[in-house]
Amino acid sequence: MSARRHPSEERLLAFAAGTLSVPEAVVVATHLALRPETRAWAELGEAVGGAMLDDLAPSGLEPDALDDVMARLDDASDIATPVPRTADPSLPAPLRGFALGPWRWLGPGVHVRDVLGPRDGDCRVILLRIAPGQSAPRHTHGGVELTCVIEGAYATEEGVFSRGDFEEADPNVTHQPRVVSSAPCLCVAALDGQIVLPGRLGRLLAPFVKL
């Protein structure tokens, strides 16, 4: 059976409902930006949300609510100033609003940088860049890992993942993606906790590598 390359329907519903953690939502949104065909699922969830909103019983508002809001319509002073966009403009739109940390060496041909901002407890977003022909260090997963390919392609035991493909790591599976594109492979990932690097290489790298 070939691997699924899009988020599960239930994850897309959680995205639409707004119950995903922010780091997870950022990776799902990146996938949706690159893969418009999946957007239909998120839009289905939003349409369900809209239909439910229409059917909700109204709650009483403050007596002046409408007047207050009408009076503020032309008042631009309380519009939040946009966040400075310091990120790489070549990234997909959902990632552009975030500042990026410096690239850090993680192993031969492997670099990582933080996407600053989206965090939920230990869960955060990173960009991972792996050179052609290189593998990420073999690792198991300390927590849920969602990955979306932005450029290039990698292959795992499950198949080839290329631009826009979304992978949800199985905590029971040891994972060693290998880059099969001729250009470096750039991925965005949501990590919960530390990635556990097994074996001798893992123990060797552990003191140096902090994902």
Next chain:
Amino acid sequence: MYANRHAEARRHGARSVTSSARAYDGLLSRVAQTRDRAAFAELFEHYAPRVKTLLMRSGSTPSAAEELAQEAMLLVWRKAHMFDPARASAAAWIFTIARNLRIDNLRRGSSTLYELDPTFGMEEPQQPDAILSGAEDAQRIRAAMRTLNPEQALAIEMAFFQEQTHAQISQTLGVPLGTIKARIRFGMMKLRAFIERDAGASA
């Protein structure tokens, strides 16, 4: 109290509130195109009290829900130019505004300013085969929801209205997480199949 607000809407020039979803799409388009304040007042009448209910069911206190509902309607005014009636119903679009505002508000304590706008910031042309478009959505979605079995419908509703993660729904109902995910997945697939069949039949 509701009658009071209705009178206010009239003072602001709103015409009588119609219940048709298509009418709300038209109102929102008028806000977008001509900055029509009367149309906005009418949208406010219908949606602000419902957004407040939505936020209270998501765990906001009544006063926080009131404030966020008003903020959400201000965003509806300011972002109306982004509303594309070919892509979403007014209800779905306002739902996403309220959802994003709630998430943004939850994160404000941290350094994150999180905003995923309803179009995910994408400028690409829309797909010609978008399964949902515009005003008839709400009706079709409701018809589709009636085809779900009660367990599927409940799991999907809880995901929205109590803002529960699937793990929390599993705990609340005392049903394994895998079962909840399966109910949601099959429910979503059934909704989509019904809508696509429905769209095919009416095309």
